[in-house]
Amino acid sequence: MSENWLLKVQDLSVHFHSPRGVVHAVDNVSFEIKPGETLALVGETGCGKSVTARSILRLVPEPPGEYASGKILLSQDQDQSIEILSAPIKAVRAIRGERISMIFQDPGKALNPALTIGRQLAEVFGEHRMDMILENAGIEPDKASRADKMIAQQRASFLQIRLFSLLRSKKGKALQKSIDDAVARALADTGIPNPRKIMKSYPHELSGGMKQRVMIAQALACDPDLLIADEPTTALDVTIQARILELIQEMQKRRGMAVLYITHDLSLVREFADRVAVMYAGRIVETGPAVDVLASPQHPYTQGLLGAIPHRRTPRGQLAAIPGSVPQLVSPPAQCHFASRCKWAAEACKSVVPLLNSTETSRKVACLRFDTAEKLSVDIGDMPARAEMGEVAAE
Amino acid sequence: MQVRDYLLRRLALLPFIMLGVSVIVFTLTRFTGSPVGIYATPNMTAEEISALEARYLLDQPIPLQYAAWIGGLFRGDLGWSGVSVAPVTDVIGLKFAATFELALAAGFIAVFAGIALGTLAGVRRNRLPDHGARLFSIFGASTPTFWFGLLLLVPFYLWLDWFPLGRSTPEIFSSIAHPTGMYTLDAVLALNAGAFLDAVRHLVLPAVVLAFGAMAIIVRMMRSSMVEAMSEEYVDAARAKGLPNKVVIRRHARRNALLPTTTVIGLSFGFLLQGAVAVELIFRWPGLGQWVTSAVLSGDQATIMAYVLITALIFMTVNLAVDIAYAYLDRRVVLGG
Numbered sequence: 046m047s048e049n050w051l052l053k054v055q056d057l058s059v060h061f062h063s064p065r066g067v068v069h070a071v072d073n074v075s076f077e078i079k080p081g082e083t084l085a086l087v088g089e090t091g092c093g094k095s096v097t098a099r100s101i102l103r104l105v106p107e108p109p110g111e112y113a114s115g116k117i118l119l120s121q122d123q124d125q126s127i128e129i130l131s132a133p134i135k136a137v138r139a140i141r142g143e144r145i146s147m148i149f150q151d152p153g154k155a156l157n158p159a160l161t162i163g164r165q166l167a168e169v170f171g172e173h174r175m176d177m178i179l180e181n182a183g184i185e186p187d188k189a190s191r192a193d194k195m196i197a198q199q200r201a202s203f204l205q206i207r208l209f210s211l212l213r214s215k216k217g218k219a220l221q222k223s224i225d226d227a228v229a230r231a232l233a234d235t236g237i238p239n240p241r242k243i244m245k246s247y248p249h250e251l252s253g254g255m256k257q258r259v260m261i262a263q264a265l266a267c268d269p270d271l272l273i274a275d276e277p278t279t280a281l282d283v284t285i286q287a288r289i290l291e292l293i294q295e296m297q298k299r300r301g302m303a304v305l306y307i308t309h310d311l312s313l314v315r316e317f318a319d320r321v322a323v324m325y326a327g328r329i330v331e332t333g334p335a336v337d338v339l340a341s342p343q344h345p346y347t348q349g350l351l352g353a354i355p356h357r358r359t360p361r362g363q364l365a366a367i368p369g370s371v372p373q374l375v376s377p378p379a380q381c382h383f384a385s386r387c388k389w390a391a392e393a394c395k396s397v398v399p400l401l402n403s404t405e406t407s408r409k410v411a412c413l414r415f416d417t418a419e420k421l422s423v424d425i426g427d428m429p430a431r432a433e434m435g436e437v438a439a440e
Numbered sequence: 441m442q443v444r445d446y447l448l449r450r451l452a453l454l455p456f457i458m459l460g461v462s463v464i465v466f467t468l469t470r471f472t473g474s475p476v477g478i479y480a481t482p483n484m485t486a487e488e489i490s491a492l493e494a495r496y497l498l499d500q501p502i503p504l505q506y507a508a509w510i511g512g513l514f515r516g517d518l519g520w521s522g523v524s525v526a527p528v529t530d531v532i533g534l535k536f537a538a539t540f541e542l543a544l545a546a547g548f549i550a551v552f553a554g555i556a557l558g559t560l561a562g563v564r565r566n567r568l569p570d571h572g573a574r575l576f577s578i579f580g581a582s583t584p585t586f587w588f589g590l591l592l593l594v595p596f597y598l599w600l601d602w603f604p605l606g607r608s609t610p611e612i613f614s615s616i617a618h619p620t621g622m623y624t625l626d627a628v629l630a631l632n633a634g635a636f637l638d639a640v641r642h643l644v645l646p647a648v649v650l651a652f653g654a655m656a657i658i659v660r661m662m663r664s665s666m667v668e669a670m671s672e673e674y675v676d677a678a679r680a681k682g683l684p685n686k687v688v689i690r691r692h693a694r695r696n697a698l699l700p701t702t703t704v705i706g707l708s709f710g711f712l713l714q715g716a717v718a719v720e721l722i723f724r725w726p727g728l729g730q731w732v733t734s735a736v737l738s739g740d741q742a743t744i745m746a747y748v749l750i751t752a753l754i755f756m757t758v759n760l761a762v763d764i765a766y767a768y769l770d771r772r773v774v775l776g777g
């Protein structure tokens with residue numbers, strides 16, 4: 046592993062071409078994920094979290110999307126790394142589901158309603174674990190016929206499989222059993238009771254929590270190095286949310302994988318993440334160890350978010366406490382995006398884009414208050430001192 | 441509810457619906473006047489005509505006439521077809537086979553080409569294939585069948601002489617047996633390549649013309665449901681698993697996009713039967729459409745009624761088939777529930 050990072054996103058910008066103009070959904074975003082750690086990506090709705098996450102698997106549709114700039118590096122053996130955005134699509138496909146997996150916000154939408162759970166999981170094994178399927182069926186991988194492989198990959202049609210198992214019934218059955226076993230093991234691994242029965246069900250026959258468990262089982266089937274969880278509990282009942290998060294945490298501990306955890310609920314970050322990156326209007330405005338950022342937020346936006354963290358009475362996850370609304374992302378002006386809502390905004394904030402700067406070791410903030418005035422050659426004159434801002438946040 | 445139970449219930453209902461259809465058809469047809477003209481010759485005397493009327497019960501009240509007709513139907517007697525100069529039941533099988541062969545060929549073309557083109561257009565939205573497909577379906581949906589038929593006839597029949605009119609070449613027709621009445625199938629059964637080629641050559645042009653309108657509808661529907669399916673999250677999820685594009689499109693997007701299209705396919709079959717009338721006239725295809733047209737022109741009521749009955753039966757069968765296909769594609773469907 047090179048320099049002990051697993052994934053490195055550098056200056057990523059993603060644009061969407063719409064009739065209203067170019068939407069700058071992700072704007073010069075950089076971050077790193079280390080092996081085994083959990084990075085939480087937080088921010089209000091529409092700030093570009095999902096687009097960032099999808100970019101990592103190169104899943105942003107082109108068009109209307111466009112990777113305008115940047116690199117996404119995934120480390121490989123022997124200090125090598127692969128750049129996902131420019132790699133051949135075949136290499137990217139080999140990464141998807143194998144080294145990086147993703148689970149989605151609404152498991153009801155992310156599972157295909159027309160296919161059984163078993164078939165959907167089998168696809169993952171057919172794509173990435175063909176040799177294992179063949180071996181477990183007693184077929185030597187290099188001696189496998191095209192028909193063997195097609196069945197292992199679930200590429201054969203129903204009729205072909207029928208015909209095949211009729212003609213050479215022993216082999217066909219062995220293959221089917223090998224696939225079924227792999228799927229059942231993956232489901233059981235995720236603590237799903239009665240996997241053989243679940244396999245035969247269609248998504249609509251399962252509860253929301255069960256569907257998300259299936260999604261997790263599917264994502265972890267090939268033991269990935271990184272799991273991207275895009276608001277994995279938002280669509281679920283509150284009672285089930287905690288259990289799904291515990292499951293992800295437990296699987297992470299057991300397998301040592303890294304997790305990119307996307308949420309707009311800061312209260313979940315505290316119990317769940319090692320580090321946090323706060324996003325606002327397409328940019329990362331603050332990063333650092335979760336404990337530190339939550340204890341003493343430095344960026345005014347983070348402070349606002351934390352001010353909005355529910356204490357006993359306010360409902361969960363609401364961020365309405367920050368007055369104003371997210372600026373539109375069509376041709377954004379070169380300024381601090383938060384300026385229109387920021388208590389401390391000065392003239393200077395409307396003429397420069399604040400960059401992420403280290404404030405302490407392992408912490409970074411994109412706010413002019415934390416930039417050195419000399420570097421900027423702009424007047425930040427009457428801005429409150431850093432200490433004052435901290436005090437306000439602590440109230 | 442199990443698919444099989446549902447099927448049985450629908451099948452049990454079928455005779456009752458057919459009975460209703462037969463009552464309506466018979467009454468309406470009889471209101472257009474007495475059918476005696478088709479049986480009489482110009483030089484018959486008034487007594488001879490009344491004798492004819494008495495023989496066919498035309499002097500009886502309509503309910504009684506209906507009873508006699510429906511009774512005949514159960515004995516396999518649908519009356520005398522004046523236009524074919526033969527009993528209706530002797531001719532109807534052949535006419536049906538001719539139209540069925542034509543509609544089946546057209547249906548195949550419309551469904552397979554329509555789904556393929558619609559899928560392509562949906563996947564490559566707003567790019568060249570999509571624009572092409574859009575042009576195609578606008579043209580297909582707004583072109584009258586008879587006009588398009590003539591449009592193809594001029595180059596392919598008149599100038600190039602690639603495709604002949606009618607159903608077959610007489611010598612070839614008489615050289616093989618015709619157990620099914622569908623000439624392509626008959627040729628296959630007789631293992632006669634020459635006859636098969638001849639049948640196909642006759643079939644291509646009318647089938648393409650007939651398919652055109654239905655295909656236009658299928659393309660449009662398939663395109664829009666494909667666009668919708670491609671934006672579903674399970675398509676992204678399938679990509680995120682590392683599946684190749686082809687599998688993502690076929691197994692995940694297209695399979696679901698086929699659902700709404702199935703209904704349209706069922707509806708467009710009615711379109712085929714309608715269009716068959718014009719196509720059969722233009723291409724001299726001796727099927728139900730051509731048969732009923734001459735029957736209408738000469739007031740041949742027995743033929744008209746038989747045509748309506750068989751068309752109703754076809755419609756109901758197709759609807760049933762569509763429901764079954766739908767249940768197979770969408771596991772969430774609970775039939776009849």
Ligand SMILES: Nc1ncnc2c1ncn2[C@@H]1O[C@H](COP(=O)(O)OP(=O)(O)OP(=O)(O)O)[C@@H](O)[C@H]1O
Nearest residue numbers: 061068070089090091092093094095096097109374
């Ligand atoms: N396919 C697309 N076409 C056009 N614009 C898009 C597309 N996908 C995302 N966007 C735009 O990108 C911006 C960021 O969207 P994104 O989905 O990343 O937000 P998010 O932070 O995940 O929000 P949420 O919390 O609601 O999931 C939005 O303004 C959205 O309009």
Ligand code: SF4
Nearest residue numbers: 381384387394412413
């Ligand atoms: S740069 Fe200025 S406007 Fe932006 S957050 Fe900092 S103080 Fe507020």
Ligand SMILES: [Mg+2]
Nearest residue numbers: 094095096275
């Ligand atoms: Mg999102």
